[in-house]
Amino acid sequence: MSVSAVCPGSFDPITNGHLDVVERAAARFDHVVVAVLVNPGKAGLFPIDDRLDLIRRTVGHLDNVQVESFEGLLVDFCRAQGIGLICKGLRAVSDFEYELQMAQMNQRIGDVETVFLSTSPEWSYLSSSLVKEVARLGGRIEGTVPPLVEQAIRAQFDRSG
Ligand code: PNS
Numbered sequence: 001m002s003v004s005a006v007c008p009g010s011f012d013p014i015t016n017g018h019l020d021v022v023e024r025a026a027a028r029f030d031h032v033v034v035a036v037l038v039n040p041g042k043a044g045l046f047p048i049d050d051r052l053d054l055i056r057r058t059v060g061h062l063d064n065v066q067v068e069s070f071e072g073l074l075v076d077f078c079r080a081q082g083i084g085l086i087c088k089g090l091r092a093v094s095d096f097e098y099e100l101q102m103a104q105m106n107q108r109i110g111d112v113e114t115v116f117l118s119t120s121p122e123w124s125y126l127s128s129s130l131v132k133e134v135a136r137l138g139g140r141i142e143g144t145v146p147p148l149v150e151q152a153i154r155a156q157f158d159r160s161g
Contacts, residue, residue: 004031005087005115008074011036012044013149014055015131017123021089024117026062033081034059038071045132045156058146075110086114091124 007022011034025032034055038048046054048069059065070077078084086106090096103114126144135141135153142150 002030003085004033004081004083005029005085006033006035006074006078006081006083007087008035008037008070008077009088010039010044010128011051011055012128012132013046013051013145013152014058015123015126015128015145015149016143017089017091017119017126018128019058019146020120020123021087021117022059022065023062025087026059026065029085029087030064032062032065032087033083034065034067035074035077036067036069037074038069040071046152050152054146054149054152057148073110075106075112078110078112084112086112088114088116089119090116091119091126 005025007025009018011018022032022034036048036051036055044051052067052069055067059067068077068081074086078086086103088099090099099114099116103116106112106114131141131144132153134144136157141153145153
């Protein structure tokens with residue numbers, strides 16, 4: 001039996017923590033769809049097409065990973081893909097409360113189950129928001145995101161001054 005999973009998120013932009021979870025999911029599931037939320041109410045640093053491009057270039061070495069965007073409910077995206085499993089990373093207990101709520105809601109409204117991978121300890125402090133803040137304020141983000149993402153973040157802040 002082939003098992004597929006959806007790894008959803010905002011990915012604004014993808015970090016080494018995200019990559020760790022996607023790589024480990026790809027090693028354990030037959031097929032993984034990275035699903036990037038299109039949130040019309042929140043512009044973010046990168047437009048959706050740029051996020052997709054950065055993720056695709058970052059996961060290019062993983063043959064069984066596909067990268068797509070979605071709007072609306074995650075469970076509707078899962079249904080459209082024919083996938084009944086969400087896979088997410090858990091960094092800390094502080095993540096757990098909200099993630100559990102979402103998992104239970106997705107189970108209820110879409111009969112979609114969620115499995116959690118514990119984030120590798122080296123990335124447990126990492127978030128896209130923190131990386132962006134550090135970069136915006138001139139700090140070093142080297143090693144927290146893939147090199148091509150680091151370049152893209154720098155370019156984005158150079159553009160915006
Ligand atoms: O990277 P993030 O921002 O933590 O990802 C959150 C995401 C995209 C997984 C979550 O916000 C989501 O699933 N949004 C889609 C809308 C939806 O289905 N909402 C109901 C969740 S129970």
